[in-house]
Amino acid sequence: MNPFDLPRHLAERLPSRLQAQLPQRPLQLPIQLLHGLETVCGKLQQRLRWLEERSTPARAPQPAGTAEPTWVDDSRVCGLQIGEVGQHQALIWVRSPWPARLTLQWSGGADFDAAQELAMPDSLAAGDCISRLLLQDLPPGRLIHLRLQARRSDGGAGDWRHEGRFRTAPADSAALRFAWSADVCGQGWGINPERGGLPVFQTLRRRGLDFFVHCGDSIYADHPLAPELVDEAGRPWRNLVTRAKSRVAQSLEDFRGNYRYNWLDAGYAAFCAEVPQLVTWDDHEVVNNWSPGLALAADPRYTVGLGTLAATARRAFGEHMPLTPERAAPDAPLYRSLRYGPQLELFMLDMHSHRGPNDHNLQTEGADFLGPAQLAWLQRALAGSDALWKVVVAGMPLGLNVPDGLDAQGRIRWQGVANGDDGAPLGRERELAALLSFIKRERIHNIVWLCGDVHYTAAHFYDPEQAAFKDFLPFWEFVSGPLHAGSYGPLSADGTFGLQTLFSRASPLRGASPAAGYQFFGEVEIDTQGRMVVTLLDGDAQPLFRQELLPRRDDADAAA
Structure with a gap:
């Protein structure tokens, strides 16, 4: 969870009569207070539910046949x-x-x-x-x-x-174009036909893409939808709501229904039929910020354990995503590489299935993020690739401080690699340091990272000259999203790997709706000479930032 989401997260659990008395703009709270609030969020949820049950007047008798809400039927989506x-x-x-x-x-x-x-x-x-x-x-x-x-x-x-x-992918060095982003139907903002449904997919369909890379949060299994919300401008936002989207997903049918939901939008269906996709997952395909040890029992909405929930979610993801039969199998690893002609190879990571618990992340050993098997695979795959450009697709940015509440000792838990300490690599940073040192030692050039997760867009340059840890080659990381979800402000940068933010665009209003204009995707073009151009765009395809990257060729290695 983005810590700035907590005021909204808590407000949504207030009785409806109390919600109506809140200001339209979400509360802006200090970051230290937000960390503390997140820690007690589970207990507050239970208390607020108790209050709601006692503060809601008795309902009037319902006419026969109308006691059950009328859900949108998703059974025939195709x-x-x-x-x-x-x-x-x-x-x-x-x-x-x-x-x-x-x-x-x-x-x-x-x-x-x-x-x-x-x-x-x-x-x-x-x-x-x-x-x-x-x-x-x-x-x-x-x-x-x-x-x-x-x-x-x-x-x-x-x-x-x-x-x-x-x-199909070219056999020669033909020019190519692809896009990437993340985050669909999060924070309560679902398909609103009055606002164009999921309009960004119509925009993407018109971009002439060779393919689209989905960095995760393709569903929000833990974010039920209400029939109506009020957006930041005070206007009603009316969601289509199915039975599966009226509650958190726990059963296989619940998860399947979350994936079927997106197909209710005709623009999404048209996009899927014309733009190939390469997909990975993040956290909301299961539950927010999931990792081993997540205290799911603290959330009264859930009656199953995390292991069962994650296994069910993985099965539904494999069923509903365009993966090969082998990769769709529930026990198959999601990390893989895909070659797209002589100029490009993509390395799809899984940043959730193999991590250790989210904790204070300051250990000197034993803190997994990719995990040993995935890390070894990535090293072999990068070293063995003769593609001109090697694009690593990740759910989360590497150097942003993404907090996940407090642990039992009052220390900040961390959701990603970074740990808020600008010094030498500790915790999960040690795994990243090993990878980056390997890349430098093997002289593997032309690596670019693409990611999502944080609900804003940014261009990051990792500079060893500015870093506490210097044993790596400089590289670029580009962040984009959301596609159709709440938008947030920028997170702080960890200095261990010298992250320099060259550009960022974020909503000044935390959790703003898709109508606020802070939806984003990124686009990558590679021309016939191997020049890469990365462009960050808003949801209407207006360019915001452009970075040209020239490849380092083998002859440069020989002269090094």
């Missing part, structure tokens, strides 16, 4: 996603409106002359009507057109058809 695109392959993901037999055609032309036809696995009710197929032997650098037909498995009348398209 669509097509593309993922894991390479030169010769792409993963095709489908959700049909009912259990179905699926036929997929693909063609290099929109007229579907000489199209190839394949039978996809049947979509089954037990699997939430989802099917996936890894298309192989595709031509590189080609626009591929898709045509899908679904027929009901029960023999009932009617069928469903859908189309999509994508471009």
